[in-house]
Amino acid sequence: MRNNSKHFVIFITIVSFISCNNSSDRLSSISGKEINITDSIKGVDSLKKFIAPYREHIEEVLDAPLAYNPTYLNKNDGKLNSSIGNLMADVAYAESNPIFNKRTGKNIDFVLLNHGGIRAVMSKGNVSRRTAYEIMPFENQIWILELSADKIKELVAYLAKNKTAHPISKQAQLVLNANGTVKSFTVNGKPILESETYFVATSDFLANGGDHMDFFKDPISKTDINYLLRNELIDYFEKIDTIKAGIDNRFIKL
Template sequence: MRRIFAFISFLFFGISSCTSIQPVTSLSFTDYRIAKEARTDTALAGMLAPYRTNMDITMNKVIGFSNTQMNARQPESGLGNFMADGIRVMAEKKYGKKVDAGFINQGGIRSYIPKGNITVGKIFELMPFDNLVVLQEVKGSVMQQFFDKMAADGGWPVSAGVKMEIRDKKAINVSINGKPLDPTVVYLIANSDYVANGGSDCEMLRRIPQQNKGYLLRDALIEFVSDFTRQGKPLDYSIEKRVVNVN
């Protein structure tokens, strides 16, 4: 049903976008009772069949393999480590710059990665939103506020090279690439545009300029998994003590 709704929405907006805006002069409706006995609209089903077939081919495409099932956990998880590494590594490739760290907001993770084959559809389930990968240059003093926000939430996924401890819902002993967080240093970080725009209560980032190439976070993860496959490697992520609760 969701797929059918998506197809109808796509067709509607595709058609309406090519026509001029007309004022509404009247509105009428008819109630239809939806029951288990409702018959399939064969004409509609036939119209949508080619689109559904093409979508199924795309979504069922295998792009990689995971040695373990990865679930979202706090303060750290293999799934979060994979995603945070993905946003940092692919941001470096897309923007051609050395990125100090990558982050994923915990609330944005909507599924899991099963053990075995990874399909395009699974990444869509993991990241159903059209969030973009953006870069920001953030001063260390503001980064501390950002890390404190993550700590207050119980921990967010951070990329390799970032370490932090959580005590009394505060971030302590934070280091980036083996060096303690310096309040005077400016760090280049990769994030989702949702968080960079102040989402998940990250107001401290909202006014910081963004570098934005319209690169979907979901596409970054698909390409990250595909890169592993091209190298003949499976995903094999686990907990690495990037984020540790010391209470």
């Protein structure tokens, strides 16, 4: 508990019974008493002993090495794309697409996440489940949204205006001119076609308009694959030996 006392007010209700021809309960008065609860109250040793083995097991599971990261990764090491952001977007694609394809027979076109959702760096050394919890502490699910070409154009305009290193998977590339206008946007090397729709994987937070990504609202279709982004990271770490991530040209300004 914190040193600052937390105050709980216990209200004691005194009910007065007044006799009359038809007896009834009436509230006559309310009084209160303040009781200070501080960190001076000792814990129960027997409870601590009971919990200890479970806590130790959880710590062991969280810290067990899953993979190795050869270099320091963080979300601010690039201007428009970052090493850890690229890793997260590519992991989301790699783990989500097989499930989506099995359910629908279609493929995800690309992934877009948000820069602010990355909550920690990835240090050089062993990578564990704890690493995934630190990077992604939120219970964000991956959704795949089917968007029209017009919605994709809104997405591109948003990225160009904000000029923030929001994680984008390597299937997409956005190139800005020196003045910040859009030079090109391609998906798997091809420009956007008016007649096509596109499947974009993102978090449920963004799908509901988080970070003002309103272009995700009212999609043509939505597929919830019931997969936490954090769990995708853990599953990916378990499959590989050494993490490979870095800054590239998926979102750049000339």
